[in-house]
Amino acid sequence: MAAQFGRRLRKGAATTAVAALAVAALSASQGPGATADDQGGRPATTGAETSPEAAAGTGGATGNSPYYTDLPPLNSPSPSPTIGTPASRGDTATEAGIPATVLDAYKKAASELRSAKPGCNLPWELLAAIGKVESGQARGGQVDANGDTTSAILGPQLDGNGFALIKDTDNGAYDGNSTYDQAVGPMQFIPSTWAWAARDGNGDGEKNPNNIYDAALAAGHYLCRFGWDLSTQADLNSAILSYNHSQDYLNTVLSWLEYYRKGTHEIPDGTGSLPGNRSDDNDSATVTPSPTPPPSVKPSPKPQKPETGTPSPKPPSTTPPSTTPPSTPATPTDTVDHLEDAGTAKLTAQAGDAFTERVSTRAETKAGAAVAKVRIRFTIVGTTDATFTGGESVATVVTNSTGVAVAPALQAGEKTGTFTVRATVVGRSISGLDYTATVAERAADTLTRTSDTALTCVPGGEFAEQVEVKATYDGEVADKVAATATLIKSALDPTANDKGPYFKDADGTTVRTLTGLETDANGVLKLPKLYADDTTGTFMLRITTAGGAALNVTLTVAAAETSSPSPSASPSA
Template identity: 75%
Template sequence: MAAHFGRRLRKGAATTAVAAAAVAALSASQAPGVTVDGQGRQTSSDATPSPDDTVDSATGNSPYYTDLPPLNSPSPAPSTGAGEAVPGSAEAGIPATVLDAYKKAEAALREKKPGCNLPWQLLAAIGKVESGQARGGRVTADGTTVSPILGPQLDGNGFATIRDTDNGVYDGNSTYDHAVGPMQFIPSTWEWAGRDGNGDGRKDPNNIYDAALAAGHYLCRFGWDLSDQADLNKAILSYNNSTDYLNTVLSWLEYYRRGTHEIPDGTGALPGGRSDDTTTRPSPSAPGTSSPKPDPKPGKPSGSSPSPGPNAPDTGSPTTPPPSTDPTPTPPPTSTPTPTDTVHHLEDAGTERLTAMAGDAFTERISARAETETGKAVAKVRVRFTVVGDTDTTFTGGESVATVLTNSSGVAVAPALRAGEKTGEFTVRATVVGRAFPGLAYPVTVTERAADALVRTSEAELTCTPGGEFAEPVEVRATYDGAAADGVAATATLIKSADDPTVNDKGPYFKDADGRTIRTLSGLTTDENGLLKLPQLYADDTTGTFLLRITTAGGATLTVELTVAEATTTSPSPSETPST
C-alpha cells in the first residue's frame, strides 16, 4: 500500500490515505483467500493464491487502478454555486450512462437474487478500479464503450498465463487472453457469466449494461449475502484475488455509499496509478532534503503508455520498463509445475444417467476424475462444470456454472442439478480450469411434469336435469409416487363410451369464453397441491349416463360418470283416518 499513500499524499489528501489505511487494516484481518470446496462453493482460506487461482477469477487477476478516493465528500454537487469546482468533484461523480447501468443491475439482482443484497455502489467501486468507470464514461447511448477496453496480454510476463480461449473473438488475440470491457472479464469467464443487460439480444463485454449485470450475477453466486462482511470479502476476492485489490474496492465502496452525483458521459476523471506500475516515486521530501528528479515527461505518469487514438483499444497498462543496465542478466526463475499442469485428461467417475422431471432436483450428481497421462489421480485441480444448451436447468443456487476442487482421489463432484421448465436434452461440460483439452460432455434429459394417479376429491354423485347445470364441480388430485404432482398438463374430454374415446356430440358440455359449447378442454394444469378443478358443466336436453375422461402427462387417467335425468316427483302419502 506504500505506493497508494505516495500518490494520494501528492494530491494533498493525507487524511483520506490514512482512512484508507485503516479500512485496509480492518479488511486485511477479514479477507482470506478464496478456494472452492467439494460442493462447488467458494470458501475462505489463508493460503497464498496459486497460479491456478488466477484463471478462475473474473479478471484473471489482471492489473487494476490503485487510485484512492479523494478527501472531499462525494455528496456536494460538482460546483460550489459560484462557478468554482469542488476539489475532487470529477472523481466523485459517475458518468450518467454508467451510473444508470449500475442501478439497473442492482434492481435486476434484487428481483432475481434478493438474498444477495447487492448494492450498486459495489459495482461502481469495481468499475472505478477496473476501468475508471468505462474510461470516464466514454460510451455510446446504448452503453457500449467508444473503443474496446483491453487489459494487458496475459502471457505470464508479470501476469498470469492464460492462453487464448475465445479465438480472439472478444480480445482480438488468438494466442493469449486479455481482460475485456469496463468490468474487465476474461473471455473464459464471460462465456458463462455474460448477460444481456440492455435487451438488445447480445451479451457484449464492452457494453456497460451487459457487463454490470454480469458482474452482479458473478458477485451473487454461491448464495453469498453481500450485506455480510465475510461474504462481501469473498465475492470481491473472487473477482481479483489480491488483498490490495480488496482494500481498494472497499475504500471506493465506502466512499460511494456516502453519496455521489451524476456527471455527463465522457467527463469522468481518468485514473492514474496501476497495480502493474513498477515505477516507484518518492513521497514529497521533508524540509531540508533534496527534491526528487522530475518525471521525464511532465503531465504523464512515469511508465504509462501514450494515449490511444480514437479507434484504438484502451489498455490502460503501462509500457514495459526499460531493460536493466546490469551486464549480467538474471536467469529466469525455474517454475514448478502446478497440479493443473500435470493433468492429461478427465475421466467420468461413474455418473449414472441424468434424467429428471421439470421442476425437480436430479438425484444423480455429475462426477469427473482428473488424471495424468498414466492414469494417476490429480488432487487440488479446479474442474469447471458448465450447463450448455437451450435449457433453464441450473445447479443448486441458480447458476449455470460451478467450479469444484478435486479431492485426494482426483474426483470433483458437481453440485446437484435442478431441472427448469424447458424439457428436452442438453449437456453439462466438464473442463479443467487452465487447460485446453476438450474435457467431458454429460448428456442430460428433462422430461415434462407427470402424474401416475388421479382421484376425485369428492364422492358426491354428479347429476343434473336436462338443460340445467351440474351443482357439484369436478375436482381431482394428481399424484406421482404418492406425492402431489404440481404443474402437470391435463386434458378433459366428454367421450362416447368407455371403449370409444371419441368426443361425444350430445349430453353434458363446457362453455368457452364466448359461451359456445365445447366438450374437450386442453391446456389444463394442476396447481401447486396437485389439484385440478374443472369449469362449470352444463347439460343439454339428452338424458342418460355420460362419461368424462381426464388424462395427464405421464399416463394417469380417470373416468367420471355424469347423470342427466328428469327430476323425480314424490307423491304425498295418504293421510291417516281420524279415529272415532
C-alpha cells in the same frame, strides 16, 4: 504494493503529463469533488469524505498504500487469442487477459454477492479493475489451484515515511511485521481491515488474505457495505474511494473497469502481464525492500581482505542479473492430461425438479493417475434455463485426493429438452468432457377426486358441484402438470361424445373437450362447470395428464323424482 513486485520506475514529467491527460475526462465527468495534495496523488481533506473509514483517516481497505498507475491500452480489447500464444508486454490482448484462477475468483465473488446483497449490483469487472491496480492480478496469476498466491504479496510498511502511519495491529500475523502494518495479498488489505472484512471464498475453512478467492469475496463485501448501489455512478465512486481515498486511484480503477467491460478473456495462470508504474514513484518515500532478493538476481560477493605482503587481488567479478526467469515447479494443473467420467449416472429430471444425479469428473495424468487439487469448471451449455444450485450456469470445484470433482446439483427449469454440462480444467486448454442432461415435461402417475359426492343433474340443468381432482407422482404433489378433460362415449370408447353433459366456452358454446389445463401448486385441477342437455342416462368424463395418469368420472343425468300425492281422508260414515 509489495516491494518485490519489481524495481521502482521513476516516471518523468512527460509520463506524468500523459497519465494526467488520459484521466482528465474521467476526473471531470465521474470523480467526486476531492482535491489532490502532493502525497502521491492522495486527496487532501475537503470535508467531502465518502465513508466512515475516510472520515476517520484510516485510508480504507488498503491504508492508502501505493498502487499501480498503469492505464489500459487506448484500443478496445482484441478477440481472445489462442491460449498459449506468446504475448508481448503492453499488447492489447495480453492486457485484456486475466489469469484463469484469478478470473474465476472474481466471477465467483460477484455471483455470491448477487445472492447475499442483490441491491449492490457488484460487477465482477470492478473486482478485476481493483485487482489490476493493487497487485497486477496477483502478479500475473501466480497462484495455485486453491487460489493461494505462490508467495506473500506485501505492500511497504506504513511507517509514516511517505505513507500513512499505521502501527502494528496484528502482531505480525498477516504481514510478518510486528512494528508497522503492511497491506497484504492480491487485494491489498491492511490487517486491521482484514480482521473484520475477511471471508472464506473457496470453502476451505480458512480466511487468508493471500488467497485470491478469500480476498476477492472480502473485497466484494467491502465495496457493498453501507447499502451502496454500484450501478449508480455516485455510489460506485464512493465505494472505490473508500477502498483507497485518492482521486487518481478512482480514475485509474474506473479506466480499467471500463476496459474490462468491453471484453476480456481467460489466460493461463502465471502468464499475465505485470504493471510497471506505481503511485509512490514520485514521492520521497523509500519502499521497504524485500527480505530476500528476487531469485533471478545474485548479490555481489564481498571482496576478500588482502593478506600482508601480497599484492591486492582484483575485485571478484559480479555475476550479472539473469535475464532468464526463474523456473517454477510444475503445479498439479500442469500434470493433467485428460478428464474422465467418474461414474456419472443418467442425468434426467422433470421440469422444475432437482436432478437426483450429479456430474462427476476425474482429472488424470497421461498414465491415468489421479491428480488432486485441480480446479474443474463445470459449464451449462445449450438452450436451457437449467442451472446449478444457487442459480448459476458455471461452477468451479477442486478435485479431491482421488482426482474427482463433483459438480453442484443441477436444477431443471421449465424448458424441456436436452442440454450439455461441460467439464474443463481451469488454466489448461485440454479438451473438455461433455455430459448430456435431459429435462422432461412435468408428469403425474395418479389422479384422484377430492370429493366423493355423486355428480348428478336434471336434463337441461347444470351440475351443482364442479369436478376437482389431485395429481401426484410417486406419492408427491405433481404441480403444473398439463391435463386434458374429455366427455367420452364410454370407458371402452374414448372418443368425444356428441350428447349428454358438456362445458361452455367464453362465448357460451358447447364444448366437450378441454385442453391446455394445468394442475396448481398443490397438484389440484378444478374443472369449469358442467351442464346437461335433454338426454338422460349415465355418462363418462375422462381426465388425463402428461405421464399417463387417467381418471374416469361418472356423471348421471336423470329427471327429478316426483313425490306421491298424500292419500285423501276417508269420507265420514
